[in-house]
Amino acid sequence: MNIHHGGNCPVRSVTMKSECLACGGRLRPSGRYVGLSRCEACSFTTADLALSEEQLRQLYTAHYFAGDEYRDYVADRPVIEKQFRVRLRRLLKFVPAERRRNLFEIGCAHGFFLALAQEAFDAVEGIDISADATEYGREVLGLNTQNAEFLSYPFTSVPDVVSMWDTIEHLSRPDLYIGKIAEALAPGGILALTTADLESWAAKIRGNKWRQIHPPTHLHYFSRRTLHMLLGRFGLEVVYMGTEGMYRSVDTMAYIILCLKSNRHNLYARLKNTGLLNWDLYLNLGDILFVVAKKA
Numbered sequence: 001m002n003i004h005h006g007g008n009c010p011v012r013s014v015t016m017k018s019e020c021l022a023c024g025g026r027l028r029p030s031g032r033y034v035g036l037s038r039c040e041a042c043s044f045t046t047a048d049l050a051l052s053e054e055q056l057r058q059l060y061t062a063h064y065f066a067g068d069e070y071r072d073y074v075a076d077r078p079v080i081e082k083q084f085r086v087r088l089r090r091l092l093k094f095v096p097a098e099r100r101r102n103l104f105e106i107g108c109a110h111g112f113f114l115a116l117a118q119e120a121f122d123a124v125e126g127i128d129i130s131a132d133a134t135e136y137g138r139e140v141l142g143l144n145t146q147n148a149e150f151l152s153y154p155f156t157s158v159p160d161v162v163s164m165w166d167t168i169e170h171l172s173r174p175d176l177y178i179g180k181i182a183e184a185l186a187p188g189g190i191l192a193l194t195t196a197d198l199e200s201w202a203a204k205i206r207g208n209k210w211r212q213i214h215p216p217t218h219l220h221y222f223s224r225r226t227l228h229m230l231l232g233r234f235g236l237e238v239v240y241m242g243t244e245g246m247y248r249s250v251d252t253m254a255y256i257i258l259c260l261k262s263n264r265h266n267l268y269a270r271l272k273n274t275g276l277l278n279w280d281l282y283l284n285l286g287d288i289l290f291v292v293a294k295k296a
Ligand SMILES: [Zn+2]
Pocket: 020, 021, 022, 023, 024, 025, 026, 039, 040, 041, 042, 043, 044
């Protein structure tokens, strides 16, 4: 969902690593997932892609949010907000009142989460690879959202909380991101993230057809174990790891199934006219992890 990267990227030379990001082990072609590599030691799985910054940027133009990956991110704001309210409530359980000063979001997209979080935090700030999305955050929502590259972005204040929703799987080098976040947080500071769980039942049953397997936007596939390892390497202790459900707009699901997948636009239009599509469904397939880690 939310994206990363961006700006005048001075880290153009950052490429994928040939060893495992989680443990440093050796990567081998994954037998199970076409086009993915898997660590021999810890089973961390990754797309074997060396995308340039420009190629990455091209993935996250306005089309990403309206047509490619999302039907219409802005039109879906009500259902996305429902999701984000649940997330924020969950996150706040780990953030005592005196630590609700600065929240920094990596991959903030249009700023829908920040708009909610600013009710709980003194100051919120976000960056994203998508210039269109961050402009929306600034111009429409009046937020401090920047189109910038996180690895070269200077923090203007010490963050109490860094959030990365559905973003880590999109990054070329999540290890560099985690390292920088860990360094920036004050002791006791929190990193909260969501990402898909490759070792969930849904992933195991669906195999290559699991909806989360889609390189090149999803480059890395984590599990509880590999997240523990990656975060631990940088001194971040996991204090909570659970699954998160998703609110889905029934309208959007019908649109994907009927229009995008089976070209039955008339049926979709008829259903939409009945009003039957005007509700949201909460689904927890157990394959999205919600993780809170604390700097010692
Ligand atoms: Zn490994």
